[in-house]
Each structure stands twice: as C-alpha cells, then as structure tokens.
C-alpha cells in the first residue's frame with residue numbers, strides 16, 4: 711500500500727501525520743507539558759518524514775502558557791517545503807476559559823486570523839469547520855452559512871483547502887454543494903468503527919478521512935486480545951497495529967496520532983511501514 715495521499719488533488723502527504731493537541735497538555739486544557747520537549751517532538755516528527763500536522767489555536771494547557779500553534783511556529787518556522795499544517799475553527803472561548811460550540815459565521819474570520827498570526831503564515835493549508843461539542847455530530851444543524859464564510863476566505867486566498875469536523879453525511883453533502891471539501895475529521899478508531907456512511911462518502915469522492923482519537927484518545931480501549939495477537943505476530947506494539955488498521959480500513963484514511971513523547975512519536979510513525987495481511991485484517995474484524 712502506498713503511504714502517500716494527495717489531499718485535495720495537490721498536497722502530497724504521508725498517510726501518517728501528527729496531532730498537536732497533546733503537545734501543550736496530555737488532556738484537554740490540563741496541566742502544561744514542557745514546551746522544549748514539545749518543540750523537540752515537532753522537529754523529530756519532521757525528521758521522521760511527517761509532513762502533515764494537525765493543530766488548533768485553542769490547543770493549549772489549562773493555564774494558557776503552552777500553546778500548540780506557538781510551539782509549531784517556534785520549532786519549525788520557516789516551514790519546510792511540503793509541510794501541510796491543518797487547523798480547525800468553530801469552537802469559541804468562554805469567559806471561564808472553556809470552549810463552546812457556536813453556530814455564528816461571524817466568529818470564523820477572527821478565528822482564521824488568529825491561526826494565520828499564531829502560525830506565522832499568510833495562508834492556511836487546510837482549515838476544518840469544527841461543529842458541535844464533545845458529543846456526536848449535531849443532527850440537523852446546517853453548516854451552510856459557516857461553510858460559505860470559510861469558502862469566501864478561501865476565495866480571498868487566506869485558506870487553500872477546506873474540511874469539516876464532527877459531521878454526519880448530511881453535513882458533508884450540504885458543504886460539498888458550496889465548495890470542495892478536501893478532508894473530514896471525525897471520531898473513529900479500531901474500537902469505534904460506526905462512522906461508516908461518512909467514511910464511505912469520503913472514499914467514493916477521494917476526500918481524506920482523518921480520524922480524531924486514532925488511538926482512542928486515551929479514553930477508549932483500543933487494546934484487547936484481537937489487536938494484541940496481531941501485534942505479537944508483527945513484533946509490533948498495540949498502538950502501531952491500531953494505526954496500521956486505520957490505514958488499511960480505507961485508501962482515504964490518514965492517521966494523526968497525538969503525543970508529547972519522543973518515544974511514542976518514533977513508535978507511531980514507524981507504524982506506517984506495517985502491512986497487515988488478509989489474516990490480520992480478518993482477526994481485527
């Protein structure tokens with residue numbers, strides 16, 4: 711299986727990328743991690759061939775002192791040619807420092823500008839419209855006005871590719887009628903495989919499907935006997951097989967495992983070279 715994917719028809723990227731949410735903190739708005747380690751993880755990721763980093767301006771430690779976009783800019787700017795940085799907009803900060811899902815399209819321009827500034831770029835490679843809260847996709851909520859606002863910023867040159875996050879097949883169809891959707895980022899991993907209609911729609915259209923929580927987010931158990939058995943057969947670790955399964959589940963899936971650990975980074979990127987056999991895939995069904 712080729713380990714490259716052409717996102718949006720033009721951005722050639724490795725199917726194993728990197729999720730930046732765990733650099734500032736190993737939860738969401740939890741205690742700060744060491745920023746020097748975060749920068750070292752980013753530099754090593756690029757050395758290892760990672761050319762797709764997923765981030766958000768709101769990925770930060772609870773005290774706000776360590777922020778993913780700042781670490782990315784400090785570690786990697788000026789960015790190497792071919793590095794794709796994807797970010798997401800939609801959630802807005804609440805006065806208590808938390809995040810709330812909004813539906814107002816007017817909030818999107820300042821959020822895009824915040825990403826341009828904190829990443830130090832004139833144009834963002836890929837911006838996802840992230841809808842809803844922590845729960846599953848908000849059924850029946852229209853994305854049209856917000857996606858039109860992002861499409862207008864794409865026309866202006868502030869963004870080159872658009873994506874959607876936490877959506878259902880109806881949202882995807884609604885957005886695609888407005889502008890090209892080049893990536894979808896939904897909750898999906900080896901122990902949560904129920905997003906089949908969105909994955910099928912992405913596969914049919916050649917849209918990148920980029921699961922969030924590819925390793926279960928430290929919340930769901932992606933371990934278990936089935937994965938452990940296949941891991942033993944390959945002399946691999948359970949997270950590596952969970953990532954290899956994601957890549958084998960469709961030609962359009964991309965992996966963005968999140969870590970603040972150099973050892974886990976090395977392990978996760980090495981998963982890109984594991985080729986699962988039909989027997990492995992049958993054992994993982």
Ligand SMILES: NC(=O)c1ccc[n+]([C@@H]2O[C@H](COP(=O)([O-])OP(=O)(O)OC[C@H]3O[C@@H](n4cnc5c(N)ncnc54)[C@H](OP(=O)(O)O)[C@@H]3O)[C@@H](O)[C@H]2O)c1
Pocket residue numbers: 728729730731732736764765798840875876895921922923924925926927928949950966967968969970971973974975977978
């Ligand atoms: N669109 C959305 O709504 C949304 C939501 C969540 C996340 N995301 C994006 O998706 C990315 C991936 O999700 P995620 O980071 O939340 O979860 P994940 O990749 O499923 O899991 C990350 C967790 O697993 C640990 N881990 C990573 N590699 C490991 C390994 N080889 N062995 C053992 N433990 C390992 C990490 O801890 P250590 O840091 O200690 O390794 C961390 O606690 C995020 O970084 C973010 O960019 C998007």
